[in-house]
Amino acid sequence: MAAYLPHTTTFFSPTTTYTNQIHTLLRFKPSITHPPKPFPVLCSRRPDYTPNHISDPNYVRIFDTTLRDGEQSPGATMTTKEKLDIAQREFLYEILGEVIKAGATTLNIPDTVGYNWPREFGQLIADIKANTPGIENVIISTHCQNDLGLSTANTLEGAYHGARQLEVTINGIGERAGNASLEEVVMTIKCKGGLLGGLYTGINTRHIVMASKMVEEYSGLQVQPHKAIVGANAFAHESGIHQDGMLKNRNTYEIMSPEDIGLxxxxxxxxxxxxxxxxxxxxxxxxxxxxxxxxxxxxxxxxxxxxxxxxxxxxxxxxxxxxxSDEVFQPCIVWKFGDVQVTCGTLGLSTATVKLIYNDGTEHISCSTGTGPVDAAYKAVDLIVKAPVKLLEYSMSAVTAGIDALASTRVVIAAENDHTTTHASGEQMARTYSGTGASMDIVISSVRAYVGAINKMLGVKQQSTVNKMV
Structure with a gap:
């Protein structure tokens, strides 16, 4: 349970579109602002934002916690004894009433370990709404984990019983088994809103696919093919009888149109x-x-x-x-990949020559040796950039089948002796930076990914320096 005070509330302005939020927060900047497309608008007008009040009782506020990787919002902390005491319902109602008196605008009721059955969680929300003094002056929020695969069901049950803010994450990413998925919650409310008492979210669902792809690229967390709504197989039909039905009428086997989510x-x-x-x-x-x-x-x-x-x-x-992924979803360029040439095999030490172009247009070339062509190329990059890093993860996959397949590479790096990130537990952790690259040549793909990760690291350091000077 967490009680949000006014100064800790971090909602987006209701006048900002969801795509603009994602573009801004994930540092993706289109070169041109496009006019609206001529398709029907698949969202409703959102009520004006007031922290502790929603004028339309059917409106559900979607609180996206993706950029916190599914962590709960900052709230009140309790001792072990207080946590045991709060398990008693009467004490729960009492303490919630007290935090409302103290000025809380939102009461967050989480299923932190994903253990609740939807009927249980819905009844909990209903009981809190019925028995907490002053509850009419705040918003009830939910934050459901997916340990038993019930996070979406619990979130929807909470909304049905009176919660009007739902904490979700794009693609369901988060701690352990993840959080309630934004796309699942939003599309269920869109498809079944009538059975939920006429609830609606105001989300423009045509941005769901794009937002999902951006989070996948920036987080490096691949969406499983059978993921509801945004998985690669979500709108695929292989069975013969299904294909026959689809050819006759798409509604036979599709409860929603892929175009509704921007696919x-x-x-x-x-x-x-x-x-x-x-x-x-x-x-x-x-x-x-x-x-x-x-x-x-x-x-x-x-x-x-x-x-x-x-x-x-x-x-x-x-x-x-x-x-x-390799060309568009990239950070601000500090170093641009130019060329790479390698020599490797069983007859000698692997060598690599790399050319990088700095953001002022100057070209820098360096040579190095290594245990293999990728290792040699990375060492040559290090000689140019002169920013000591540790390679934490390296993975490569073929995008398609065949000898002419593109290779997709992802790396994760950390700056040496860099401990600037503080975990929610207070533990100091090295900040990591990921990069992706694609090419038909595995060495080129690898170097592109490495340079992309370094650009992220240098960009963060430059921004930090600017902030200190202001």
Whole structure:
């Protein structure tokens, strides 16, 4: 249980769209602000924001905690004895009444270890609403963990019984088994709002896929294919009888349209991309995949696409997604990858020559040896950047099948002797930075990922220096 006081409330302004929140907080800056698309708006007008009051009793405030990786908001702390005492309902009502008197605007009722059955949790919310003095002056909030796979069900049951703020995370990321998933909660309320008493969220659901992809890229936490709403298989139909039904009427096996969440069906346009494809075809295909990219980002991505298309006969959707991750979802550039040349094999020591371009346009070249081509290339990068780092994680996967598949690389690094992050428990931890890269050459893919992670680290340090000077 946590009681939020006014100065700790950190909600987004109701006039800010959800996409803009994600773009701002994840440092993704489109080069052009696009006018609204001509599709129907799939969100409702949100009531004006008041911390402790919602004018429309059917409106549910969605409180996205993704950027805290699912941690609970700061709140009151209690001793072991107080936690045992609060298990007694009458004492719970009493202490909640006291924090309301103290000025709390939101009462957060969590299922911290994900142990509650939906009926239990819903009844808890109903009892708190019925028995807590002054409850009409605050908002009841929920924060449900997914240890038994019931976080979404518990969250919805809480909303049905009176909670009007729901703490959720995009893709359900969070501690242990994760938190209630934003997309599952929002789309369930959208699809079944009538059975929930007419509840609505005001979320524009067409931004769900894009937000999911951005969180996946920045967190490095891959969405499982069978994840509800945003998984790769969520709208795939393989069974013969299902395919027959879909061809006759999509509503036969789809309770929602993929377009409702910003996903446009692959190949509906009949486009097959190759080396002769132009910018317009690339942009249309990207839009099918949920990416609305234009301006400089589209131009940079187009030339990366052309370089890959020269070596592959057909560019798949997965290839494009990997290229978008490598070219668009990147931090502010301090060092730009230029070239890399390696020599390796069983007859001698692996060597690498790397060229990086600094943000002022100057080129820097360095050579190094290593236990393999990637190790040699990373050491050459270190000689140029001169920012000691530790490589914590390195992983690579083939984006598609075949000898001409793109390689997608992800690395996690930490600056040496850097202990600037404080965990919720008070423990000092080294801050980590991730980077992704994609190329048909595994060494190039690896170097791109490494440089991307270093750029994140240097960007944070530069911003920290600027803040200290202000």
């Amino acid at each position: 446009f069906r692959s190949n509906e346009s009949g486009l097959t991309l190759g080396k002769l494809s132009g910018r317009h075809a690339l942009k249309a295909k990207l839009f099918e995949l949920g990416y609305d990219i234009d301006g400089r980002e589209l131009n940079d991505l187009f030339w990366r696409f052309k370089s890959v298309a020269e070596m592959k006969k057909v560019i798949t959707d997965d290839d494009l997604i990997a290229l978008v």
